[in-house]
Amino acid sequence: MSNDKPVRVRFAPSPTGYLHVGGARTALYDFLYAKKYNGTFVLRIEDTDVERSTEEALKMQIQDLSWLGLKWDEGVDPVTLEDMGPYGPYRQSQRKSIYDKYAQQLLEKGNAYYCFLSDEEIDAQREQAKKEGRPPQVNSPYKDWDLEKALEHKKTSEVKPVIRFKTPDVKKDYLLNDLVRGEVRFPSDMVGDFVMIRSNGMPVYNFCCAIDDALMKLTHVFRAEEHLSNTLRQMMIYEALGFDLPQFGHLSIILGEDRQKLSKRHGATSVNEYKERGFLPDAMNNFLALLGWSSPEAQEIMSMDEMSQQFSTERLNSASAVFDETKLKWVNATHLRALPHNELWQLLQPYFDKEGFDLPQDSDWQDKALSLMKTSMETLKDGVELFRPLSKGSFSLSEKASDVLSWEPTKRVFEKWISLLNESDNIDEQGFMNMQNTIKKECEVKGKNLFMPIRVAVIGQPHGAEVKLLVPLMEKSELLERAQTALNSCT
RNA sequence: GUUCCCUUCGUCUAGUGGCCUAGGACAACGCCCUUUCACGGCGUAGACACGGGUUCGACUCCCGUAGGGAACGCCA
16 A cells, blocks of 8 residues: 555646547546645656657647646646656656666566567457457467577567567456455456567557556556556556556546547537637536546535545546536536636637727726626627627627517617717716616607617617616717617618 | 446436435526526426345345446557
8 A cells, every 4th residue: 555655646648639628637636636635746648659649739738737727746847848857757758768678677587578470460360269259369479489589580580579468377366456446356367468569669558657657656546447457457567577556546437418438529528629618727627526526515616726625536436427518617607707807807808809899998897897797608708799799899780689670669769869878978877777767758668668679779689788787888979879770770 | 259347316416224205516497586688596397227135124235137338459
């Protein structure tokens, strides 16, 4: 048990694309756990697949992780991408000499061997095994060759060999004490001799993962459930090398609405997409945390600090969870509305700029406008359509207003509204109410025949925030211009 | 096919043998607030996959069945 050692956890993405929400949740749990126990969170890059790993993807992943606020203490520096910490390098592609050393050791001890099987031979073996109803494992004729003999053969062989790990001959059970699944027992013959080093000299996941986790002194390994069966291979490597096992915690998988593993066809699966759609990092974290973990206080809305304080592996759920975007939206809306208005405005600003909105810069105005609008805002992006009516010169009559424009009293209301506007100076809430009353009396309209037309003359559509609060936020000239446009469109 | 994992309201979950006529949250529905739309408040409906054990007692423990998932790669 490694309970007394200082906690060290890691997130180890392979930079082959955007950061997936599943990965984000794993990283979040790592982060929360490290924070709770004052431990170290390390970011290691698993880029041994040179074909698929790109620098671009690495930067994307780092950006997404940073956006979520999941700061790591050790690993690849988020800005310079240089190594940061005492156990580097932190990119597996740069640790080749380390893996070679251990591979050599295993080769000499007889725990590994050069295998000269060609792809065709391996395929044939698998076919055969399948036909006989056996697990499709390779059985290499080279497993008992002397190292010298293999080395000699290597010089002249046409196939470049891989190095395979030699699984134990005697059948036994490996017992894993998983933090989320409890006791898991693997029969040793569950796996065949697996490749440790590729023919191009690059190590393979199960080999370098085990070595790095041990060398980087990681105490806890949280990762997705799909790695559960890999753990047997890694345990064998730990055993052969005499390393101490860390504590493993295999997290359940996140599913889509159809209960299949979450993938592209379910819509957005990368945190970057959610960022662009106007979700807040803390809301994202909050929602993701709840997908497989629950607060002991049954709290639903939590800050990062609250989550890390309450976090524990005992409350991790072993069943897979469906990613429910509706709930995400609710979590986001709740976080959004709790934000101080100056902060919220800053987050909204880029969206407004992108649309070219002309909105007042004074903070008092912004504060009032936000109080009015944020109750119907679920994402930052919703702010766009909400604030569009408030932007100078962006008035247009919505399709939804056409009904109102055809009502009999509408034209009268518009005309009166315009004349009253002309007579007034700065209109405050009370001022507007007075105007409304005047219209009511003089035009002899009430109910929605009164309110809807005025709203249409102000924002171009019959539904939205309270007009009496909206009007004081707008300039008289703008209001006049709009009312005139509305009047001209009466049918 | 083999091995491993999983199974409580539509969804996320609470539940560690009696507190469970199964609790909460999102969604749905209804009412209230509101001369619109939201927010908010209150309420209604809705689940232990199935079958055997064990036990005085099972959502909870054991065994099967069914369903779902994962792994069996020179991907991670």
